[in-house]
Amino acid sequence: MLRLKMKTDPRWVENVVSGNIEEILTDHAYCEQKAASSAISLIIQYPEHEELVSQMADLAQEEMSHFKMVHDEILKRGYELGKERKDSYVNELVKFIRVKGKSREESLMDKLLFAAMIEARSCERFKVLSDHIDDEGLAVFYRDLMESEARHYTMFLKLARKLCAGLDVDGRWRDFLDYEAEVISRYGKSERIHG
């Protein structure tokens, strides 16, 4: 369903993540926080799109509730949240949408597709975590969250198609999927959600 072109090798979980649960939880907590902050940014940038504003207000709440769930998992295990980790995967994705001279509609389309992509890849990563992580509680936790990410992915793609109907949204999405596949092929080595 996600149409991502590159699957994550489960050895990422077995060899890298399972030995460093604290690190993956901290990174994950901040992924949720950044998703909430991005939803708020979309509201500030595009207040004229009422449907977008309403959906982003709901999304920001949901992402912060997930942040809190991850924080609770951290505390339950006696870990510490710590500082935000860098997300170089996301920084590489940003380069694809950093195009000069775009119209307002094109910028919105790119931001929505960017959000859709991160949700899609996070969903795929949560699935791999759920299937392979050496912690029964977290396996269930990631299965539940995986479903939210899939829902958000669909929401962002639908918003892009609806609010940017004058543009070739599906063509841009196909190009972005190709770009993302190349980026992610170089990952799978570190204890990050997109690592």
Place this chain on the structure above:
Amino acid sequence: MLRLKMKTDPRWVENVVSGNIEEILTDHAYCEQKAASSAISLIIQYPEHEELVSQMADLAQEEMSHFKMVHDEILKRGYELGKERKDSYVNELVKFIRVKGKSREESLMDKLLFAAMIEARSCERFKVLSDHIDDEGLAVFYRDLMESEARHYTMFLKLARKLCAGLDVDGRWRDFLDYEAEVISRYGKSERIHG
């Protein structure tokens, strides 16, 4: 209970706000959004304070739910959200806490007192709005929200006293109340929540 030293003159509502509900609602929506964003900033800046992180994660959700309620009131009336308005009152408050060479604990104290102050003044303003606004629906709306602001004000003061117990939190708060009274005495003339 709020201990603010300067009451808002109800003529602010009668002469300025009632004729410009769209403007006050837009400004209010962004006040809620900024409160959510500030809560998130506190998480990022002080991840080591578990209680703070948990409470700010809840607060960010609540503020975004209020944002959505205000947005719904805007849409219900056929108004538009529009762009964020400047909040010069808040910019003046910032000057009080902008002190060089502060310790990490002092910075945290000031940020918590700053948040407490904005909640306290917003609470007072919502009360005046609720009592004097020429719109029955909004009168009820502002009475309900007033109670949330009072709760948040108490939460921030308690957090400051607990997390910065080595400092003279109450002395700093008294000085801040004096400062705020001088600032707000020059307001009450524009269609903003803190205008």
